[in-house]
Amino acid sequence: MKQGTILLVEDSSDDVELALLAFDRNRIENKVVVAWDGMEALDYLFGMGKHAGRDIQDLPVVVLLDLKLPKLTGLEVLKRIRADERTRLLPVVVLSTSQAESDVRESYQNGANSYIAKPMSYDRFAEVIRHFAEYWLGVNESIPRPGKA
Amino acid sequence: MSWYVVLSLLICLTATIWSIFNLTQQREWRLGILTVTVAYLTLRYLLGFLQRIGYGNGPNEWGEIEELATSLWALLVVVLLGQMLQLRKKAEAAVRESEITYRGLFEATDDAIVLVDRETKALIDVNRAACERYGYTRAEMLQMLISDLSSEPRKTRESLETGERRIPIRYHRKRDGSAFPVEITRSQFNQNGRPMIVCVIRDITERKKSEELSRRREQQLRMHNQALGQLSRSEAWERGGLHAAFQEITKVAARALEVERVSVWLFDRGRTKIICRDLYERSWNRHSSGFSLFASDHPSYFKALSLNRVIAADDAATDQRTREFSETYLKPNAIASMLDAPIRLQGRSVGVICHEQVGRARNWSPEDEAFAGSVADFVAIALEAEDRKRAQLALSESEERYRALYEDIPSMYFTLDTEGKVLSVNRYGLEHLGYSTLELLGQPVLNLFYEEDREPAKRHLAHCLKHPEKISEWELRKVCKDGRVIWVREYVRVRRGTDDHLVFLVVCEDITERKQAEEQVRQFNLELEQRVVERTAQLQVANKELESFSYSASHDLRAPLRSISGFSEALLSDYAEKLDAKAEDYLNRIRTASKRMSQLIDALLSLSRITRREMRRTSVDLSDIAQSIASDLQAATPDRQVEFVIPPGLKANADPTLMRILLENLLGNAWKYTSRSERAQVELGATGEPGDLTYFVRDNGVGFDSDLAETLFMPFHRLHSKKEFEGEGIGLTTVHRIMQRHGGRVWAEGQIDQGATIYFKFNAP
Numbered sequence: 048m049k050q051g052t053i054l055l056v057e058d059s060s061d062d063v064e065l066a067l068l069a070f071d072r073n074r075i076e077n078k079v080v081v082a083w084d085g086m087e088a089l090d091y092l093f094g095m096g097k098h099a100g101r102d103i104q105d106l107p108v109v110v111l112l113d114l115k116l117p118k119l120t121g122l123e124v125l126k127r128i129r130a131d132e133r134t135r136l137l138p139v140v141v142l143s144t145s146q147a148e149s150d151v152r153e154s155y156q157n158g159a160n161s162y163i164a165k166p167m168s169y170d171r172f173a174e175v176i177r178h179f180a181e182y183w184l185g186v187n188e189s190i191p192r193p194g195k196a
Numbered sequence: 197m198s199w200y201v202v203l204s205l206l207i208c209l210t211a212t213i214w215s216i217f218n219l220t221q222q223r224e225w226r227l228g229i230l231t232v233t234v235a236y237l238t239l240r241y242l243l244g245f246l247q248r249i250g251y252g253n254g255p256n257e258w259g260e261i262e263e264l265a266t267s268l269w270a271l272l273v274v275v276l277l278g279q280m281l282q283l284r285k286k287a288e289a290a291v292r293e294s295e296i297t298y299r300g301l302f303e304a305t306d307d308a309i310v311l312v313d314r315e316t317k318a319l320i321d322v323n324r325a326a327c328e329r330y331g332y333t334r335a336e337m338l339q340m341l342i343s344d345l346s347s348e349p350r351k352t353r354e355s356l357e358t359g360e361r362r363i364p365i366r367y368h369r370k371r372d373g374s375a376f377p378v379e380i381t382r383s384q385f386n387q388n389g390r391p392m393i394v395c396v397i398r399d400i401t402e403r404k405k406s407e408e409l410s411r412r413r414e415q416q417l418r419m420h421n422q423a424l425g426q427l428s429r430s431e432a433w434e435r436g437g438l439h440a441a442f443q444e445i446t447k448v449a450a451r452a453l454e455v456e457r458v459s460v461w462l463f464d465r466g467r468t469k470i471i472c473r474d475l476y477e478r479s480w481n482r483h484s485s486g487f488s489l490f491a492s493d494h495p496s497y498f499k500a501l502s503l504n505r506v507i508a509a510d511d512a513a514t515d516q517r518t519r520e521f522s523e524t525y526l527k528p529n530a531i532a533s534m535l536d537a538p539i540r541l542q543g544r545s546v547g548v549i550c551h552e553q554v555g556r557a558r559n560w561s562p563e564d565e566a567f568a569g570s571v572a573d574f575v576a577i578a579l580e581a582e583d584r585k586r587a588q589l590a591l592s593e594s595e596e597r598y599r600a601l602y603e604d605i606p607s608m609y610f611t612l613d614t615e616g617k618v619l620s621v622n623r624y625g626l627e628h629l630g631y632s633t634l635e636l637l638g639q640p641v642l643n644l645f646y647e648e649d650r651e652p653a654k655r656h657l658a659h660c661l662k663h664p665e666k667i668s669e670w671e672l673r674k675v676c677k678d679g680r681v682i683w684v685r686e687y688v689r690v691r692r693g694t695d696d697h698l699v700f701l702v703v704c705e706d707i708t709e710r711k712q713a714e715e716q717v718r719q720f721n722l723e724l725e726q727r728v729v730e731r732t733a734q735l736q737v738a739n740k741e742l743e744s745f746s747y748s749a750s751h752d753l754r755a756p757l758r759s760i761s762g763f764s765e766a767l768l769s770d771y772a773e774k775l776d777a778k779a780e781d782y783l784n785r786i787r788t789a790s791k792r793m794s795q796l797i798d799a800l801l802s803l804s805r806i807t808r809r810e811m812r813r814t815s816v817d818l819s820d821i822a823q824s825i826a827s828d829l830q831a832a833t834p835d836r837q838v839e840f841v842i843p844p845g846l847k848a849n850a851d852p853t854l855m856r857i858l859l860e861n862l863l864g865n866a867w868k869y870t871s872r873s874e875r876a877q878v879e880l881g882a883t884g885e886p887g888d889l890t891y892f893v894r895d896n897g898v899g900f901d902s903d904l905a906e907t908l909f910m911p912f913h914r915l916h917s918k919k920e921f922e923g924e925g926i927g928l929t930t931v932h933r934i935m936q937r938h939g940g941r942v943w944a945e946g947q948i949d950q951g952a953t954i955y956f957k958f959n960a961p
Binding site: 059061062064065068071072115144165167168169170172173 | 754755756757758759761762763764765766769770787790791794
């Protein structure tokens, strides 16, 4: 398993708690940073706002991005990530309650690496999170982070 | 001899010969002798005178003539006396003979002859007829006076004194005391110096009787004639109609015929009975009507009605034609005699007039019968008059009706001559156009048309004239007098008029309102199209809104659900050791409920997607789709054994995606509900004509209560509990919605445990 931070962009404290529970259950011990809205997520990635001064070279291993967010929507966040050279290749996995075809299509069009629909059941969700970790923290090879070769 | 001697001789001779000839003819021989003697004496006197005056040759000459005259006179006297004796003998023989003849006559005659002594009034002689007539013997009668024979002896005595020759009527008395009328002829003569009267007494009983009879008959005839005259002059049926006529006829007839009851009866329509139209009762002077007599009850009478001119029943109770009435009619009304005359109209008997004698029977005379027949004829005349009156009334009414119809029907009627000049217009036409008759008659009809329409109208009329067999029609504009322009529809036909000229018959209707209505409809349609465009745009906006609502609903509703279910599961799996059994149960309930709600939201969303989807109809192979769904179902549950019956090439003109969803639902249901059947079978098929097919999906599963077939298609309505069969209750609602979108329909047939068949049918695209 790769070390490194997982950035969880999620406005619902319930969903954050459930996600953290699922990580716990699957013994995923990576650091999880929670951004409560789209703006905060970008602040974190680009060292702005309350994250000003953070080493922005230290990118998360993967971003778990909800689509329905206050202030800046998930898709807007995704566009900004892809638009910025520094984060253009950052793995972003959309984690949404929506199964609407339009949401899925737009996410991929804007450069999402994967799209996961949140299942209703917690057990199922925990399983989805396990698969997610196995793949993105295990199987998947990503571009080595600058400064940490 | 001198001339006057010759003349005297000639006169004497001529007088003598003429006298003898004349007197022998008259057998007055006494006068003959006297005449001859006078002639002789005259001649002698003349001769004496001639001798005295000394005329002639001498007294000898006159003596010869005197001797000759004396001889001639004596001869003539002898001849005449001889003749006289012979004549007397003859006369005596004649008297004897005549006496015998007169005696014979006296005895043989039917008239009673009596010889009365004028002074004693005693009967001197009577003939045989007298004895027979008076009932006495000859001996008895010769003891009687003439007054003993008379019922009026004083009159008889008086008349003997006056010596009347003829007594036209006197009543005499027979031996038995009965009186009888006689006519007496008397003559007087002397017998042996006693004045006698011979009376020829004629019994005139029979003559009196027949005189009385003919007098009565005459009187009756006069009454009959008066009655008929009165009827013929009567205007009752002209003024008062049939009822009044009948009343007059019955009354007049009852009085003229002197009967108690007269009634008029007419057949009903079916000729099964006669109905009394009027009955007059003379002693009450009243009229009544309304009773019936049925042909079936009185066959002989009804037969007689059709055969006889008059039914004269002197004794109605025994007469075979009328005795049928005896108990029911004659006795209750005390009718003794009937005189009934059938009423004939155009050779058909239409009824009967009855004259009924109450009380004593009556012998109807031929005059009575003739009168009854005439009265029946009057009834027929009254009926005819009524018919004629009614026909005239009907005719004039119908004429009036047609006239009114023609004038006031809300159509304009024109007749035009071949040049298009107006010959006539009805009242409505005049009023509608606002012209007077004078303004239109003789004017060219083209002037009435709107200026632009005059040319077409002219063409139409010309065309009409070329095709007189057809009714032509057109719609053009006309102008009223006040300048108003109206649309008219005209129907025109050419006909030959009474004077052999061709005329146009034009029926013209004002269709301005219709034209306006048409214009309004056209405007309305335009507006409607516009409105549809607007509405469609509005709908599109509404659809967009709905879509975004559904999207956020699905997201926003699901988020809290996920929390509920997520945390309850987290509690169950991660904190299991800290929960007691009850807490665990509650958490499970929370989890199940939230899961169910999530499914409902999903179903709702999919339903709204179907409603919103854009539809494209094309030829869809239902068999292909069904096959693929069947394999999916089989693959998902490989342990189930279900036989799918799907004929190849079943096509429908529909939206392919929606058809897939439809079949998924129907086949999925069938699959689900056959799970307990031993030999599960699911069939897709179609019935009906190609192009008008009804499709169906049939299974042999648990079926449903047919009473609830209607509710099957209601959203979230389930006929089975969740425990029995999984499902959201949205499948058939979805099917229904899809068929609705195709403008088709869907319905279900089934019974519990008998399987279910869902039919669906498209409309023509």
